[in-house]
Amino acid sequence: PWIYFTPGDHLLAIDARRGEVLWSKNFGAVFSVNQPAFAYGNVYLQTGKSTSPSSFPLFRAFAADTGAFVIQREFSAQWERYYSPTIVDGIAYSNGGAYGGLIAFDAQAPFIHWETALNQYDEWTPAVDDLFAYAYTGLYEPRLSSVERTSGIEARSIPDPDFVWNGWSMQLAPVLGSANDLIVIQAQRLISFDLLLDTIRFQIEGALFQGQPSLASGRIFALASGALTVWDELTGDFLWS
Numbered sequence: 698p699w700i701y702f703t704p705g706d707h708l709l710a711i712d713a714r715r716g717e718v719l720w721s722k723n724f725g726a727v728f729s730v731n732q733p734a735f736a737y738g739n740v741y742l743q744t745g746k747s748t749s750p751s752s753f754p755l756f757r758a759f760a761a762d763t764g765a766f767v768i769q770r771e772f773s774a775q776w777e778r779y780y781s782p783t784i785v786d787g788i789a790y791s792n793g794g795a796y797g798g799l800i801a802f803d804a805q806a807p808f809i810h811w812e813t814a815l816n817q818y819d820e821w822t823p824a825v826d827d828l829f830a831y832a833y834t835g836l837y838e839p840r841l842s843s844v845e846r847t848s849g850i851e852a853r854s855i856p857d858p859d860f861v862w863n864g865w866s867m868q869l870a871p872v873l874g875s876a877n878d879l880i881v882i883q884a885q886r887l888i889s890f891d892l893l894l895d896t897i898r899f900q901i902e903g904a905l906f907q908g909q910p911s912l913a914s915g916r917i918f919a920l921a922s923g924a925l926t927v928w929d930e931l932t933g934d935f936l937w938s
Contacts, residue, residue, distance in 0.1 A: 731779040777819035811849030820910030879919035899933035
């Protein structure tokens, strides 16, 4: 949540059957406490800076069963909020950087593998496959960036010339498909990026898309104009709503 320096127990572990709070964490008066991710028996999240001039945002991990401290690592960023880190093969990938970017945190040690500068936005998290972490960001160079997982180098990018600025928060997580594609919803557009040809395969406008898409069995599921709509993953053809 965007707690804006209001102290309190903002991370809670709750029993899914009984609704009881098992443990909680109070991070003090920090700018934000952000959405957690679970992996390797741990809960991972980022917290924003405090009011102290020397403070840093922190990447943190706690044991999921007890809440015991596991690791924490300072990183560079401004006054930002974050989505859950994407955790793959012992690396936690997340938005971060003094002027925007992607950071690869080690999930087991207080160590940063690399940082890559990108457009300065918050509230996003990357999609990750065997080779790349994919980040979609807007101005000043709207694009889908393919960042090498081993080196942190931005190896390729696909421009989005129709990007519509609606604030400095992306509020999305790109979704990898089954046809060498990646899907996002931005400014009420449904966009399919072709990861082989490095181009936009199709975009659908006018349907007033919102929220986050899902993919399964060659179909894209997305909210549009107040309805659940379904589209062909390869062609973008409308199937049903």
